[in-house]
Amino acid sequence: MSPNQPSPPAGEVRRGQPPTLRDVAEAAGVHAATASRALNPSTRRLVSAETARRVMKAAKTLGYQPNPIARSLKTAKSSTIGLVIPDLTNPLFPPIVRGIENVLEAEGYSAWIVNTDNDPERERSRIDSLRSRQVEGLIVATARLDHPFLEKLHEQGVKMVLVNRRTENLAIPCVTADDATGIALAVRHLVDLGHTRIAHLAGPHSTSTGVVRARAFRHAVRDHGLEDDSRLIVECAHWNEADGAAATRELLDRATPFTAIVAGNDLIALGSYDVFAERGISCPEEISVVGFNDMPYLDKLRPPLTTVRVPHHDIGAEAARMLLDCIDDPTRHPRSLLLPVTMVVRASTAPLR
Amino acid sequence: MSPNQPSPPAGEVRRGQPPTLRDVAEAAGVHAATASRALNPSTRRLVSAETARRVMKAAKTLGYQPNPIARSLKTAKSSTIGLVIPDLTNPLFPPIVRGIENVLEAEGYSAWIVNTDNDPERERSRIDSLRSRQVEGLIVATARLDHPFLEKLHEQGVKMVLVNRRTENLAIPCVTADDATGIALAVRHLVDLGHTRIAHLAGPHSTSTGVVRARAFRHAVRDHGLEDDSRLIVECAHWNEADGAAATRELLDRATPFTAIVAGNDLIALGSYDVFAERGISCPEEISVVGFNDMPYLDKLRPPLTTVRVPHHDIGAEAARMLLDCIDDPTRHPRSLLLPVTMVVRASTAPLR
DNA sequence: TTGTACGCGTTATCAC
């Protein structure tokens, strides 16, 4: 057992209630204002060392915990930020959340998490509710390229950092994976295996990620001297399995020959797997597939999915750090960060026969 | 476009700050106290209908949002609860979280989420921090059978509901899946397929879930007239793949013949898959496996995992409802809830050859 | 260096 203060206050308490600053001040024989100064590291130098010692000792024995609500009311700061994501059950987001919280926790901040389910109306109302809770900033993972609501908030001076995606307005700082390089790696991997007819199941063009990856795909294909055939690119309506499956069916029905797929993300690749099962296509023997993100348990799939690993935890951590920087120094110039990705080769890709 | 009030207040605002109750009162030509009564549904009957109308109209045009921090300071209620989970990246928890939030949101409550990483010290400090944020209650998913810290909190009158697991102290309300029935279903499924030598990879005996499922396993085996061979039960140190794999290796190394495994949960089953790959064992031809929980994407595994489906979203929702009930009426008798489970038969189980 | 006085935005308790 470590000699930490016990969870229930060891000292006296007033009326069974948690002790307040006044209780501490009284116990230390000083005024509440003095106690406040002594307890707050940034104002501690204003009181004598001896007084500070006495106050801190009294606080400790009383088990005093400052009331963050009262503090927030006074300072109009909440030590709180809002985290706006589409859906927590998408395995993409938990690692980002943990990355964010690791950084916030160290700075005494906490995050309110809200799910929008990609519903703009719901997004608006959840963000309004976050703002009424006095969040000091927002980390937003639901950005669309054309996103007037976010733009408006940004103009109003709401501090925010986008993760994973961005808007057309580059003035809003964001942290994303290096999507273009990731797609280039995927294409090169397939080319190295001998593939020349490579298809792309693109994410929605309303998202920066969808557009950037699709553009990077066309560039990469051309860079390898292959034909940039638009019949080999199908856009998925959403980043999920169902739309990945639909897009795969459309691709197959176009009857344009291809031997490999670069999927916009892992869930879209999973949709392809479903269609392969439907139609008796064997992967990787007939068609190779590369995903994107490296979500958990991909190595247990049939076949284990080759994919591009994105440092989700780091994306969250960097975004949180960036947001705290913006809060600390509002004059700070907005930066955007591109985090490096790596190929993870498993068994869904094979040499062209 | 729906005719909702726009996000930035349409009316006048004072000093560019969000409007306060006083601004509304002034705009409506009444005192702040009257405005408060008019705006609060539970006190609205104290003011004249005409006044109420005027105040609410003023609030709407000003875009007034009550400041929850000021309200909390006055009422000593935070409309906030704490949610204590081991690790958000475990796919078990996101659906529970969403179930909780669906219920809370409807009641104007929100949840602070903390991750303990199964570290008791961290759990203590995170819960302390939640309490200092004035949460009105706790939903705890990290309960161990012997859990003195939770017991102490409960004795101190901290309102809490356990999810997914419980402590030895049955006075603490909890919401769990009907584990015993789930295991019985799994064993009967295997028996129906002709298996008679069935092993169990048990979860940690420090958790109620581990103990209940292991006990249910022995009962189920005996109920079918099979031998209750303790050499066929191995305990995993944690509910994860690595320990599932370790337990599987130990089971195989014991050289006691068996043809089927009931895993404590899906992750443990995934650990078995890893060992099958290591040792060239084919599933389900040589060994059938049943998981527990039905976490996402199990249908994409090689082979798709047969498992017991647990209604995680409902578990969260019921727990939230129960906690809100406890908060509303502290005299309420604590109840515990057992939610029904179902078998999901996929391809990791096959008839005994 | 320390104490006094006040206000943050809201609600409860008095009067009227």
Added chain:
DNA sequence: GTGATAACGCGTACAA
């Protein structure tokens, strides 16, 4: 039915 006032717990000018 409505208004005045105090108070929740804290931080901070200002005064001493």
